[in-house]
Amino acid sequence: MTIRTTIDGREETLSEYLCDWSDCPNIAVEVLGVIRSVGMRAAVCAEHAALIANRNQAKTDRFDSA
Numbered sequence: 001m002t003i004r005t006t007i008d009g010r011e012e013t014l015s016e017y018l019c020d021w022s023d024c025p026n027i028a029v030e031v032l033g034v035i036r037s038v039g040m041r042a043a044v045c046a047e048h049a050a051l052i053a054n055r056n057q058a059k060t061d062r063f064d065s066a
């Protein structure tokens with residue numbers, strides 16, 4: 001699985017990017033967004049993407065970039 005994201009107009013292609021969810025070992029398949037100030041992207045696996053979508057709110061209380 002390859003995911004694409006755009007940072008400051010530059011497209012980056014990510015492959016084998018791990019889910020940013022705490023302690024999740026899965027490969028990320030969906031980019032949530034980019035924290036522009038630090039140039040970091042947040043991406044999660046399908047499972048967590050669905051979980052976040054189901055919450056339907058911005059709060060991701062266990063979400064960190066560890």
Ligand SMILES: [Zn+2]
Pocket residue numbers: 019020021024025026044045046047048
């Ligand atoms: Zn995950």
